[in-house]
Amino acid sequence: MINITPEKVAEPDSDNSEVVLSVEGVSKKFCRDLKRSLLYGVQDIAGDLTGIKRKSDRLRTKEFWALDNVSFQLKKGESLGLVGKNGSGKSTLLRIIAGLIKPDLGTVKVTGRVAPLIALGAGFNPILTGRENIYANMSILGLSTQEIDERFDDVVEFAEIGDAIDAPVQTYSSGMAARLGFASAIHTEPEILLIDEVLAVGDVKFRGKCIRRLAKLREKGTSFIFVSHNSMAILAVSTSAVYLQKGRTLATGSPEKIIQKYEEDLFINGKLTATGSISIPEKDSAESSGIDLLSICFQDREGNDVE
Secondary structure, X not given: OOOOOOOOOOOOOOOOOOEEXXXXXXXXXXXXXXXXXXXXXXXXXXXXXXXXXOOOOOOOOOEEEEEEXXXXXXXXXXXXXXXXXXXXXXXXXXXHHOOOOOOOEEEEEEOOOEEEEOOOOOOOOOOOEHHHHHHHHHXXXXXXXXXXXXXXXHHHHHHOOHHHHHOEHHHOOHHHHHHHHHHHHHXXXXXXXXXXXXXXXXXXXXXXXXHHHHHHHHHOOOEEEEEOOOHHHHHHHOOEEEEEEOOEEEEEEOHHHHHHHHHHHHHHHOOOOOOOOEEOOOOOOOOOOOOOOOEEOEEOOOOOEEO
């Protein structure tokens, strides 16, 4: 098993050394063909009913490993950053931890309440108002009506929804839905918080407020897993990191080392090298931090470009 205890954090005391999440040899496969996927699903259900189960470690036609033998531990008060290109298995891993899908191989052991934020407005009913969705969503996460009543005003204030709280969620922008989902999740005071790119929306001010709140939750013992393509957000939030590539664990360690390795692969393996000026593809608005590099060049003292 891979131990991802962060290098830069002081030795935790006995209370903070508690393992709240253990992922051991988790693998998950999917089928690229819809018809075959439905057929395999029927076969698997029939196997479960009859007690005749096929070996899960073998791929059938058109299947591929979305996750392949991933292992790590998360302790109380730690924050883990997950990095990797699209399709590397990050969101699949979060869905398995949240209990939304089951792994084909391996085990996931969770201690305490898990609050997943793995999609914009996940778990919200678009027809219901923001107020109604807060009560529905937080009750699903284990809070009583009285507890929700006590925290309701704090949720609305943090989400910065204002009068829209009594409007149907289907009228919300993606940013409003994400803010309300984030505010609802953090005010349930979960033991483990799963965050998948939901902080990519919203303005810089709100993202900063979210990062500060995450830091406070860590001080209280909340652990979380943070998925983002924003390297600066990973560095700001995480105490350790895991680099996934094509469903496999490529590297684990401190956020600085993992981000360096990840960005080296992006720029060097992505062939973003050239003699003279180096051009970098422009990011879309969801990934942009507001100020992005588009080209880099080196010059001598006379101002001439050098290789």
